[in-house]
Amino acid sequence: MYKLLLVVALFGCALAAPTNDDVITKFLTNQDTDGTYAYDIEQASGIQIKEEGQSGHYARGSYAYISPEGVPVQVVYTADEFGFHPQSDLLPTPPPIPEAILRSIQYIQEHPTPEELADREVRAHQI
Numbered sequence: 001m002y003k004l005l006l007v008v009a010l011f012g013c014a015l016a017a018p019t020n021d022d023v024i025t026k027f028l029t030n031q032d033t034d035g036t037y038a039y040d041i042e043q044a045s046g047i048q049i050k051e052e053g054q055s056g057h058y059a060r061g062s063y064a065y066i067s068p069e070g071v072p073v074q075v076v077y078t079a080d081e082f083g084f085h086p087q088s089d090l091l092p093t094p095p096p097i098p099e100a101i102l103r104s105i106q107y108i109q110e111h112p113t114p115e116e117l118a119d120r121e122v123r124a125h126q127i
Contacts, residue, residue: 022047053079 026042038052051061057080064074075088112120 057081 022043022045024041025044026040028041029037029039031037035055035057036053037055039050041047041049046064046066048064049061050063051059053059053061059079060077062074062076064072067073071090073088073090075086075091077084077086079085
């Protein structure tokens with residue numbers, strides 16, 4: 001009985017699963033012996049992925065898709081020894097620094113402590 005119930009449940013899940021009719025409409029790729037590469041992929045649903053770079057050194061590319069809410073999303077990025085750097089209108093941005101904090105930082109820079117002055121002296125002589 002349990003086996004029949006399990007089979008019926010699995011069959012029901014398979015019927016309920018959405019079908020994915022999205023097909024790749026563009027697939028271009030290139031890999032050179034010096035490690036440089038590029039690819040450009042598009043799908044019927046509007047997903048686009050492009051990247052070029054040199055393996056292990058840098059990459060630059062973009063991807064785009066339509067969100068479940070119907071909003072077009074596009075991200076342009078670079079990646080290098082300093083990390084991944086995405087750019088998009090949809091990425092969150094920090095709030096502006098309050099004026100009082102900016103004045104405090106300026107005051108601290110203009111009035112260093114004796115320890116800060118000593119540290120600056122040491123750093124000036126380091127290679």
